[in-house]
Amino acid sequence: MFRSGTFVAEHVSPTTDDQIQPNGVDLTLDLVFEQLEPGRIGRDGKQVGDRVARPLEELEQKDPDTYYLPEGAYVARYDERIRIPEGHIGFVYPRSSLMRNSCMLNTAVWDAGYEGRGEGLLQVHHDIEIERGARIAQLVLAEADHEDVYDGSYQRENL
Numbered sequence: 001m002f003r004s005g006t007f008v009a010e011h012v013s014p015t016t017d018d019q020i021q022p023n024g025v026d027l028t029l030d031l032v033f034e035q036l037e038p039g040r041i042g043r044d045g046k047q048v049g050d051r052v053a054r055p056l057e058e059l060e061q062k063d064p065d066t067y068y069l070p071e072g073a074y075v076a077r078y079d080e081r082i083r084i085p086e087g088h089i090g091f092v093y094p095r096s097s098l099m100r101n102s103c104m105l106n107t108a109v110w111d112a113g114y115e116g117r118g119e120g121l122l123q124v125h126h127d128i129e130i131e132r133g134a135r136i137a138q139l140v141l142a143e144a145d146h147e148d149v150y151d152g153s154y155q156r157e158n159l
Protein backbone atom coordinates (compact mmCIF):
# COMPACT_ATOMS: atom_id res chain seq x y z
CA MET A 1 0.00 0.00 0.00
CA PHE A 2 1.20 3.51 -0.78
CA ARG A 3 1.22 5.87 2.16
CA SER A 4 -0.40 9.30 2.34
CA GLY A 5 1.45 12.54 1.67
CA THR A 6 1.10 13.43 5.34
CA PHE A 7 2.92 10.22 6.31
CA VAL A 8 5.66 10.83 3.70
CA ALA A 9 6.14 14.37 5.07
CA GLU A 10 7.17 12.92 8.45
CA HIS A 11 10.27 11.56 6.69
CA VAL A 12 11.22 14.58 4.60
CA SER A 13 12.66 17.81 5.98
CA PRO A 14 12.23 20.65 5.67
CA THR A 15 8.74 20.65 4.17
CA THR A 16 6.14 23.36 3.77
CA ASP A 17 2.40 22.73 3.47
CA ASP A 18 2.40 23.35 -0.28
CA GLN A 19 4.86 20.47 -0.77
CA ILE A 20 2.47 17.95 0.76
CA GLN A 21 0.41 16.24 -1.94
CA PRO A 22 -2.35 13.63 -1.48
CA ASN A 23 0.00 10.73 -2.19
CA GLY A 24 3.48 12.10 -1.59
CA VAL A 25 5.73 15.07 -0.96
CA ASP A 26 7.22 17.36 -3.57
CA LEU A 27 11.00 17.68 -3.62
CA THR A 28 12.73 20.91 -4.60
CA LEU A 29 15.86 21.59 -6.62
CA ASP A 30 19.01 22.50 -4.74
CA LEU A 31 21.94 22.11 -7.15
CA VAL A 32 22.55 21.01 -10.71
CA PHE A 33 25.75 19.20 -11.68
CA GLU A 34 27.34 18.37 -15.01
CA GLN A 35 29.44 15.25 -15.29
CA LEU A 36 32.96 15.84 -16.62
CA GLU A 37 34.68 12.47 -16.47
CA PRO A 38 33.50 8.94 -17.18
CA GLY A 39 32.34 6.83 -14.27
CA ARG A 40 32.72 3.08 -13.99
CA ILE A 41 30.32 0.28 -13.12
CA GLY A 42 32.31 -2.86 -12.35
CA ARG A 43 31.43 -6.33 -11.10
CA ASP A 44 32.79 -5.50 -7.65
CA GLY A 45 32.36 -1.79 -7.33
CA LYS A 46 31.58 1.46 -8.98
CA GLN A 47 32.90 4.96 -9.31
CA VAL A 48 31.03 8.17 -9.95
CA GLY A 49 32.86 10.34 -12.51
CA ASP A 50 34.01 13.85 -11.58
CA ARG A 51 31.38 16.52 -11.92
CA VAL A 52 31.07 20.25 -11.54
CA ALA A 53 28.24 22.31 -10.10
CA ARG A 54 26.61 24.34 -12.82
CA PRO A 55 26.83 28.07 -12.15
CA LEU A 56 23.61 29.90 -11.38
CA GLU A 57 22.80 32.46 -14.06
CA GLU A 58 24.75 35.64 -13.44
CA LEU A 59 23.65 37.88 -16.29
CA GLU A 60 22.36 41.14 -14.84
CA GLN A 61 19.05 41.11 -16.66
CA LYS A 62 18.27 37.56 -15.60
CA ASP A 63 17.22 36.12 -12.28
CA PRO A 64 20.39 35.18 -10.41
CA ASP A 65 18.69 32.27 -8.65
CA THR A 66 17.64 30.48 -11.82
CA TYR A 67 19.26 27.71 -13.82
CA TYR A 68 19.06 28.24 -17.57
CA LEU A 69 19.62 24.73 -18.87
CA PRO A 70 20.30 23.92 -22.50
CA GLU A 71 19.50 20.46 -23.87
CA GLY A 72 21.57 17.82 -22.13
CA ALA A 73 21.82 15.47 -19.17
CA TYR A 74 22.41 16.78 -15.66
CA VAL A 75 22.44 15.46 -12.12
CA ALA A 76 19.97 17.29 -9.89
CA ARG A 77 20.34 17.27 -6.11
CA TYR A 78 17.19 17.67 -4.04
CA ASP A 79 17.17 20.14 -1.18
CA GLU A 80 15.28 17.94 1.29
CA ARG A 81 16.74 15.46 3.69
CA ILE A 82 14.95 12.14 3.11
CA ARG A 83 14.71 9.13 5.40
CA ILE A 84 13.11 5.95 4.09
CA PRO A 85 11.50 4.32 7.13
CA GLU A 86 11.84 0.61 7.83
CA GLY A 87 9.07 -1.44 6.22
CA HIS A 88 8.98 0.90 3.21
CA ILE A 89 10.45 1.57 -0.23
CA GLY A 90 10.59 4.99 -1.90
CA PHE A 91 10.02 6.05 -5.49
CA VAL A 92 10.55 9.50 -6.97
CA TYR A 93 8.60 10.71 -9.99
CA PRO A 94 9.10 13.89 -11.97
CA ARG A 95 6.69 16.73 -11.45
CA SER A 96 4.35 16.53 -14.44
CA SER A 97 5.00 20.17 -15.41
CA LEU A 98 8.65 19.22 -15.95
CA MET A 99 7.60 16.39 -18.23
CA ARG A 100 5.12 18.63 -20.07
CA ASN A 101 8.07 20.93 -20.77
CA SER A 102 9.98 18.11 -22.51
CA CYS A 103 12.20 17.36 -19.51
CA MET A 104 12.39 14.24 -17.40
CA LEU A 105 13.79 13.09 -14.10
CA ASN A 106 15.06 9.51 -14.11
CA THR A 107 15.35 7.83 -10.74
CA ALA A 108 16.26 4.56 -9.02
CA VAL A 109 15.03 2.67 -5.94
CA TRP A 110 15.13 4.40 -2.52
CA ASP A 111 15.95 1.69 0.02
CA ALA A 112 14.54 1.21 3.51
CA GLY A 113 16.96 2.78 5.99
CA TYR A 114 18.53 5.24 3.52
CA GLU A 115 18.99 8.77 4.76
CA GLY A 116 20.42 11.68 2.84
CA ARG A 117 19.92 14.35 0.21
CA GLY A 118 19.60 12.26 -2.91
CA GLU A 119 20.03 12.94 -6.60
CA GLY A 120 18.26 12.25 -9.88
CA LEU A 121 19.11 12.35 -13.58
CA LEU A 122 17.61 15.49 -15.08
CA GLN A 123 17.16 15.05 -18.82
CA VAL A 124 16.57 18.29 -20.66
CA HIS A 125 15.12 17.65 -24.11
CA HIS A 126 14.22 21.31 -24.64
CA ASP A 127 15.85 24.35 -23.01
CA ILE A 128 14.26 25.15 -19.69
CA GLU A 129 14.55 27.62 -16.82
CA ILE A 130 14.36 26.14 -13.33
CA GLU A 131 14.51 28.31 -10.26
CA ARG A 132 16.56 27.04 -7.37
CA GLY A 133 14.11 25.82 -4.70
CA ALA A 134 11.35 25.10 -7.25
CA ARG A 135 9.44 21.82 -6.92
CA ILE A 136 10.65 19.34 -9.54
CA ALA A 137 9.78 15.88 -8.22
CA GLN A 138 7.55 13.91 -5.87
CA LEU A 139 8.55 11.21 -3.37
CA VAL A 140 6.07 8.44 -2.62
CA LEU A 141 6.47 5.65 -0.05
CA ALA A 142 5.06 2.15 -0.29
CA GLU A 143 5.05 -0.54 2.36
CA ALA A 144 7.61 -3.23 1.56
CA ASP A 145 9.12 -6.32 3.15
CA HIS A 146 12.90 -6.41 3.60
CA GLU A 147 15.52 -8.18 5.69
CA ASP A 148 18.37 -5.69 5.95
CA VAL A 149 18.34 -1.93 5.86
CA TYR A 150 20.38 0.25 3.49
CA ASP A 151 24.08 0.35 4.34
CA GLY A 152 25.64 1.37 1.03
CA SER A 153 28.09 4.07 0.00
CA TYR A 154 25.45 6.77 -0.33
CA GLN A 155 24.21 6.47 3.24
CA ARG A 156 24.01 9.97 4.80
CA GLU A 157 25.15 11.62 1.55
CA ASN A 158 25.05 15.41 1.30
CA LEU A 159 23.89 15.95 4.89
Ligand SMILES: O=c1ccn([C@H]2C[C@H](O)[C@@H](COP(=O)(O)OP(=O)(O)OP(=O)(O)O)O2)c(=O)[nH]1
Nearest residue numbers: 107108109110111114118119120150152153154
Ligand atom coordinates in the same frame (compact mmCIF):
# COMPACT_ATOMS: atom_id res chain seq x y z
O1 LIG B 1 16.87 8.15 -7.81
C1 LIG B 1 17.45 7.87 -6.78
C2 LIG B 1 17.32 6.60 -6.19
C3 LIG B 1 17.98 6.33 -5.02
N1 LIG B 1 18.75 7.29 -4.41
C4 LIG B 1 19.43 7.02 -3.14
C5 LIG B 1 18.55 6.17 -2.22
C6 LIG B 1 19.10 4.79 -2.35
O2 LIG B 1 18.84 4.02 -1.20
C7 LIG B 1 20.59 5.10 -2.54
C8 LIG B 1 21.39 3.98 -3.11
O3 LIG B 1 20.84 3.55 -4.30
P1 LIG B 1 21.33 2.16 -4.91
O4 LIG B 1 21.21 1.08 -3.88
O5 LIG B 1 20.66 1.97 -6.20
O6 LIG B 1 22.90 2.49 -5.12
P2 LIG B 1 24.06 1.54 -5.69
O7 LIG B 1 24.50 2.09 -6.99
O8 LIG B 1 23.63 0.11 -5.64
O9 LIG B 1 25.26 1.80 -4.68
P3 LIG B 1 25.46 1.19 -3.18
O10 LIG B 1 25.64 -0.30 -3.38
O11 LIG B 1 26.66 1.86 -2.63
O12 LIG B 1 24.20 1.51 -2.44
O13 LIG B 1 20.59 6.25 -3.40
C9 LIG B 1 18.88 8.53 -4.98
O14 LIG B 1 19.54 9.43 -4.46
N2 LIG B 1 18.23 8.78 -6.15
